[in-house]
Amino acid sequence: MTKPMRINLKPGERIFINGAVVRVDRKVTLELMNDVCFLLESHVLQVEDTTTPLRQLYFTVQAMLIDPRNAHSALGLFQQQIEALHQAVETLTLLEALAQVEMLVTRDRLYEALRQIRCLFAMEDAILAKPSTASTVPAAPRAARVPVLESTL
Structure with missing residues (x-):
């Protein structure tokens, strides 16, 4: 048997559990x-x-x-998003991290x-803050946003 996980919530805070949105009215x-x-x-x-692009991936x-x-x-x-990122990113560290993300998603x-x-x-913010000529992420992926799903929140 796994050890129970305890989560402390403040009044009005929400938690999303197995697709359900739960809001508490007091500290619990x-x-x-x-x-x-x-x-x-x-x-x-x-x-x-x-x-x-990474925030769009996160949202998905x-x-x-x-x-x-x-x-x-x-x-x-x-x-679609991960493929576009693999094509746009040249930073080895970021490419390795994206491969890790892809593996985690495929394993649910x-x-x-x-x-x-x-x-x-933070790494993405630093890359995007560089001038376009020195950036390892071309400006196009940022401007040509991948469609995101509408939030139900």
Whole structure:
């Protein structure tokens, strides 16, 4: 038997558990007794914040986790986005991290994939902040945004 996971929530905070949105009206501690897919509200990216290729990728994986019934269609979008990133990125460290993200998604380890993508945001921000001529990520992928799924949040 796995050890229960305890999650502390503040009043008004939401958690997404197996596709359900749960909001608490007072401070509570949830104890998850078995394996479950969940996402804390503080890790949920809103559609208006999907301003870079990695944030768009994060949003797609997030949609797969939050809405498992529609995960198949989101998986197709994920595959398009990851392929576009593989073609646009030249930084070896970032390419290796993207390969890790892709492996996690194919193994249905979505929460871990989200955590990996979140860790890449700072690197992406630094790359995109460089002048276009020195950037390892061409400006086109940023301007030509990959379509994102509408949030149900």
